[in-house]
């Protein structure tokens with residue numbers, strides 16, 4: 614079976630780390646590169662975490678350092694969820710390789726211009742790198758097959774009542790991406806708060822018995838603390854956001870989605886960083902986004918466990 618060519622743009626981050634495990638462990642992707650966004654932590658830390666997690670799971674692909682901060686705004690980090698290092702539990706791993714010497718924007722441009730076919734981009738952090746790429750290389754936009762991202766929400770936020778972290782951190786970048794005319798799949802909080810991992814799932818990952826399973830379980834035990842204290846609606850579960858953007862590419866039938874027109878609020882006094890999803894098509898605009906709002910949780914956990922099982 615032909616693998617799906619992808620560039621992954623992420624800010625590990627515990628759920629980003631699980632996303633990378635799913636992407637590599639599934640064996641279904643031709644990962645051309647991983648680029649790093651500043652988000653859950655600073656660029657220095659998300660880059661270091663990316664090199665470490667890829668080394669841990671035995672994935673040696675080109676890694677490119679991304680932008681240091683959002684396009685117009687100061688950096689916002691999410692250390693309340695992901696800790697001081699951005700990926701609590703990875704500190705002991707020594708990276709087996711170094712990042713590339715050119716930037717993420719240049720790396721994406723080089724890969725897209727040299728590739729025979731189109732490539733899907735999977736962002737699971739703030740969209741700064743992707744927007745900077747689109748601004749710098751508009752001629753290469755047509756080389757992108759689709760953008761499958763984690764971010765936003767139809768009816769809810771987690772940084773403000775309406776804004777989700779990845780969009781809130783760099784709304785101008787997100788606005789550029791959604792308006793680019795590229796097909797987007799949006800896995801926002803509506804679906805990711807149904808993509809929940811419970812203690813029994815963490816135990817299942819640990820019981821796989823390999824070092825990736827142990828790392829996944831350790832990451833999720835730390836990550837779950839925030840959710841158990843702050844999202845009691847999830848009944849002890851933690852929203853495992855980022856792997857959804859990869860899972861949709863593996864099996865879209867596992868999700869419920871709706872084609873909608875989506876734009877990003879960059880100025881609102883109360884709503885900056887909100888994804889404005891025209892769920893009922895009141896604007897009568899052509900949809901630009903496949904918006905995911907539900908998932909088969911049991912299948913999602915099985916997909917993750919199968920991927921982890923095939924890793925070192």
Ligand code: BDR
Pocket residue numbers: 626627628629653691694737738763771777778779854855
């Ligand atoms: C998003 O923010 C980060 O905390 C996670 O890694 C995820 O990408 C969820 O709002």
Ligand code: CA
Pocket residue numbers: 623624625626628629653737738855
């Ligand atoms: Ca992330």
